Amino acid sequence: MSDTGIGAAVRRKEDARFLTGRGRYTDDIDRPGQLYAHLVRSPHAHARVAGLDATEAERAPGVVAVLTGAQMAEDGVGSLPCGWLIHNRDGSPMAEPPHPPLAAETVRHVGDAVAVVVAETRTQAKEAAGLVEVDYEDLPAAASIHAAVADGAPLVHDDVGGNVCFDWEIGDEAATEEAFSRADHVVTLDLVNQRLIPNAIEPRVAIGEYDPSSDMTTLYTSSQNPHLIRLLLGAFVMGLPEHKLRVVSPDVGGGFGSKIFHYAEEVVVVWAARRLGRPVKWTATRSESFQTDAHGRDHVSHAELALAADGTFLGLRVDTKANLGAYLSTFGSVVPTYLHGTLFAGCYRTPAIHGRVQAVFTHTVPVDAYRGAGRPEAAFLVERLVDKAATELGMSPVEIRRKNFIDTFPYATPVALEYDSGDYHATLDMALELADYEGFEDRREEARSRGRRRGIGISTFVEACGIAPSSVAGALGARAGLYESGQIRVHPTGSVTVYTGTHSHGQGHETTFAQLVSDHLGVDIDQVEVVHGDSEKSSFGMGTYGSRSLAVGGNAIYKAMEKVVDKGRKIAAHMMEASPDDVEFEKGVFRVVGTDKETSLGDVAMTAYVPHDYPEDLEPGLDETAFYDPANFTFPAGAHVVEVEVDPETGRVELVQVTCADDVGTVVNPMIVDGQMHGGLAQGIGQALFERAVYDESGQLVTGSYMNYTMPRAADLPSFTLGRHTTECTHNPLGVKGVGEVGSIGVPPAVINAVVDALSDLGVTHLDMPATPERVWKTIHAAQA
């Protein structure tokens, strides 16, 4: 291992600018002549827009225009599209009601926008927005799954009966029936996977700009995937051809899924800038982020596990209702289906599985992918059910897991996936060892002597990253490819620029991808520049989400490097008067096999750009692009062990120890991988103990600020103990799997299993998240009653 190659904890290249305040986030950009947008948003969850009077607002100081949903509709601006078409159990397509960027007739959630005020300053726009008079006719709202599926519930979209967007299934229903009929024991569980608000610390920002001389439109946006936004905004919403539309996503302050999607404000600023002939900027306030960033999770499930008397899993049945919010967000439909139902097997050899998911519209902000996206919901359901089964059968949580672990690979699950590699026993062994699982009962006793209930919880989970391949995804309803592009430009003196279609908003791609180049091409890491986030620079890409950047984007870069080496070999052969077949390449040097003749990549690059003495059949230049479409998902897996102490008097849960052993495939930068683990764990623990988005019955967001939405803070969390056991991914050249979501998927069930374990002798058998003191206290008292 070189000290900057694969496996090295290289300190990050991007840190210098972030640490000195020289990062360039979208809100740090101001364009000449720029105006400011403030959106007029509905205070009602459901209302008809009977009238809108902007006369006074238009006269207010600094106001340039007030533009409405009706005007937008007149201009032919389209609906925000959904990227994945789900089919119902009967084969018919899901309902796809329109999602206008500005509502013209009906508002469907608090925060739905009806107009935009554009003014010379931010303050003028905001103040004038208060003068826009909107005549709302308030209508009854259905603000929860429960309310939306009730008889006679108010309809979110008139033509979507019962508010059901789709009714989807996966697996073999008859085989599952049959398995349950043979079962010695059936364990059932009703669970809620609560709604969460992503809360990247940088609020969303968008700037639209139009240059009439070049007829070029530019959107600066805090997005995780600028190329996809260009495709959706250009081709589907605004009708702008791609060669006249540029989308730039500079430094982005965290995403966690919430910045994947194509948002209304991106359309609004572009549309307004083109109408007004001046750049238009919108910066979300945190309150707007709470009300308009897509939320995550929000499932209600009933799950059943059929077992033989010895604890062997026979069948699993899941019935989930998923809240989509008021509109289909970009990937809202795939999260509760193909990112959820496909993970119902977990790490276990359950031979028959059937899952059904009904997705419902409600009068709340759209729900879409949030770190883990569907997989945390599946892992929580499976891992809670397994623990409950162990308790009911009198087995230990370790024993029941080991008995059912998948231990031969490849393994085809009954829910459409084929796991390629893993060693679930090894990760569990490691986690138990690191957590001193053996010694736990002593600690439980010791805590008891202090009046505390101590519990330990395990979660063994698998997840699926880098949705692929495109052909399969397409057959399942994906409306985009799921490949990634990578371009390697070797400059004449041997330095390298890497262009990627992924986007880094904390993941450290500028370092990790440079390490790939340093490792394979032998170029000094300081001589490598990684470029992302600008549709004008990288050829195309699908962006960053679903832990795909290294697994898909990294392998595209690897493929492009192989093309560079291939061409370089021919040039080097010519330079050294040898046959290309006799030239080998290693770490920056081309060598004629079995001789001491060699030449460097730098010399080859110079020859490629100054081709005075050059192979006749070869083009000059050393600049190669590859598109990589993976053959399969990757399957990171791991074991998380959490130890808690509960104060039964107050219900307060203290995290004593969080221990993880994970298999994320080949690790390029262990420092960055650990950092991704830490972040995912904090969000997973946030879900397990603190966070919950609450709408009241009328559809008002009760948890609309940091005062009542509990974000995990430094003092709420412990330091984490991490271990790693690597099995390589078998179908990508780097052997990498992905790590971004592991913590948020694996840890919530371990936390809740630990809390239930702590309270089991008080009669507690289940508890929904978050395990706040109030909920824990009430659960204890209900169990005692």
Add this chain to the structure above:
Amino acid sequence: MPPVTLTVNEKQRTTEVESRTLLVELLRDHLDLTGTHVGCDTSQCGACTVLVDGRSVKSCTILAVDVAGSEVTTIEGIAGPGELHPMQAAFKEHHGLQCGFCTPGMVMGALDLAARSADPSEAEVREWLEGNLCRCTGYHNIVLAVQEGARAMGGAS
């Protein structure tokens, strides 16, 4: 509009601001010091933390006119060009930042702690950072960075 004179990163600056202009707006919009960030509208994220006369302050909670005559230090002002302050270096060494958005506020807050405590414990650091939200790092590496940065500073600022 009254002109406000204050010292920012050791340079005296006079700017005309409205009486309701916040310090963070003065820094970002008038002085182009965009290293200080805005992450919320309820004074709860700490992304906007700067030093005013050596004390860490959330610059979204204070009016520009109220710091007239004060010395304000932002993330741009703690090290010379091309250099890192020991606290910045510790954040880099311990991977105490990911997206970087909370980072300037974290570093500025940490400087105030380091001036009070040359060798803070993990618990002390976690308590001190109570007002600074980070969604990326899980705080684990921030805590290590702040402890090492404080030790490297040895009670200096």
